[in-house]
Amino acid sequence: MRIDLTGTNIEINGELRALVAKRFAKIKRRVPEDVHCEVILAEEHNPKIADGQKAEANLHIKGGTINAKAHERSMAAAIGHIADEVVRQLNRRGDRARARSRAGAETIRHGHAEGAL
Numbered sequence: 001m002r003i004d005l006t007g008t009n010i011e012i013n014g015e016l017r018a019l020v021a022k023r024f025a026k027i028k029r030r031v032p033e034d035v036h037c038e039v040i041l042a043e044e045h046n047p048k049i050a051d052g053q054k055a056e057a058n059l060h061i062k063g064g065t066i067n068a069k070a071h072e073r074s075m076a077a078a079i080g081h082i083a084d085e086v087v088r089q090l091n092r093r094g095d096r097a098r099a100r101s102r103a104g105a106e107t108i109r110h111g112h113a114e115g116a117l
Helices: 014-023 025-030 075-102 108-116
Strands: 002-008 036-043 053-061 064-072
Touching: 002 014, 014 025, 014 075, 025 075, 036 075, 053 075, 064 075
Parallel strands: 002 036
Antiparallel strands: 036 053, 053 064
């Protein structure tokens, strides 16, 4: 998985890159190598906005795009939230695909009931 990191009103340093790589390691294991992920980190300079740290992830996978956004007080928390949200959406996508593939299959109960008649 290729991760593109972009910053708005924030300097992207090695610490942020390492944090994103650590949080997205679980996602890397679950998706193919040719997947492209865009992570956008931003900081709001307005003091009236309490949750001034923003993070957004766009994961471009076969069949669609997964988006996640988070606003937090710290950048580490925002990155953690978007990583968790992407994992949740990947799980949901996989569950739906498995349910669709099993939709026409007979269950054991129905198979035995029809054979007994």
